[in-house]
Amino acid sequence: MSTAPPSDGPVTVAVDALTVKHRRTTALDAIDLELGTGVHGLLGPNGAGKTSLIRVLATVAAPASGSVRLLGHGVAGGASDHAARTAVRRRLGYLPQEFGYYPRFTVREFVTYVAWLKEMPGDATPEAVERAVERVGLTDRIDAKIRTLSGGMVRRVGIAQALVNDPDVLLLDEPTTGIDPEQRVRFRSLLRQLGTTSTVIVATHLVEDVAAACTSVTLMDEGHVVHQDTPAALAALAEDARGDTGETEDIGDTAIERGYLAALRRHRTASAGTATTGVAAGKAGA
Numbered sequence: 001m002s003t004a005p006p007s008d009g010p011v012t013v014a015v016d017a018l019t020v021k022h023r024r025t026t027a028l029d030a031i032d033l034e035l036g037t038g039v040h041g042l043l044g045p046n047g048a049g050k051t052s053l054i055r056v057l058a059t060v061a062a063p064a065s066g067s068v069r070l071l072g073h074g075v076a077g078g079a080s081d082h083a084a085r086t087a088v089r090r091r092l093g094y095l096p097q098e099f100g101y102y103p104r105f106t107v108r109e110f111v112t113y114v115a116w117l118k119e120m121p122g123d124a125t126p127e128a129v130e131r132a133v134e135r136v137g138l139t140d141r142i143d144a145k146i147r148t149l150s151g152g153m154v155r156r157v158g159i160a161q162a163l164v165n166d167p168d169v170l171l172l173d174e175p176t177t178g179i180d181p182e183q184r185v186r187f188r189s190l191l192r193q194l195g196t197t198s199t200v201i202v203a204t205h206l207v208e209d210v211a212a213a214c215t216s217v218t219l220m221d222e223g224h225v226v227h228q229d230t231p232a233a234l235a236a237l238a239e240d241a242r243g244d245t246g247e248t249e250d251i252g253d254t255a256i257e258r259g260y261l262a263a264l265r266r267h268r269t270a271s272a273g274t275a276t277t278g279v280a281a282g283k284a285g286a
């Protein structure tokens, strides 16, 4: 796997030999990851394991094995980690892939409710709610009931509730799904701003969001971390691959899309080679 230092400064998210299973499916297969302040894009095909990873980091799912440290606290699962999970949750923001809300609540009521769940001080909450809603461009709808909003606006309410406590670790699972181009551009700028002080992890299929807003990119495939780099280095990878192997296939419309596809292809070719060598070695030894 190609690796690059994902960020300067202290490690805030550390995952060691993390395995996550859903019944018989291994969603994450003993992955290691270390991230710090910055905006970290998680890319990978459907089923790669991005949501499984984010759910464990959000402490809403327990791993089968391995360790997870968030902000210096072990939170992976055992009863001994219970107090740490509670403490860390106050410093987390989480937007799930499918985000549950109360349609009869107004935007203000819902974000206030989340602030209460995170045990924010009551006197600081009204201002924090207004600021989070302003950051996602919904100030003019703050007293509208959520059920009267469009799908993209509801997604932005989801981002606002994740931001309300100014989290040290912010986990966003496909945050820009359904969001219009103007708001996406605004959101990328918000991400860049948040990433100067927090650890932001964004799972997405929109590689252009990664190119525009992320300081690092982690590429996953079939439960493994297969590549870690800066977006610029990932974008240069397709050119490098062409230079190395003489490949002429030119798929992807942007440099980072071509880099993403080249990194996946490179990993899959290497895995197939290892499997073939393994079979050959097995036969030789038989």
Ligand SMILES: Nc1ncnc2c1ncn2[C@@H]1O[C@H](COP(=O)(O)OP(=O)(O)OP(=O)(O)O)[C@@H](O)[C@H]1O
Residues within 6 Å of the ligand: 022, 023, 025, 026, 027, 044, 045, 046, 047, 048, 049, 050, 051, 052, 053
């Ligand atoms: N609740 C579940 N029950 C059984 N298998 C599951 C469940 N959730 C996920 N999986 C499986 O775990 C693997 C990883 O899924 P996961 O949702 O983490 O991938 P992903 O990278 O987030 O995919 P996508 O890009 O489609 O959202 C897949 O093989 C998926 O089928």
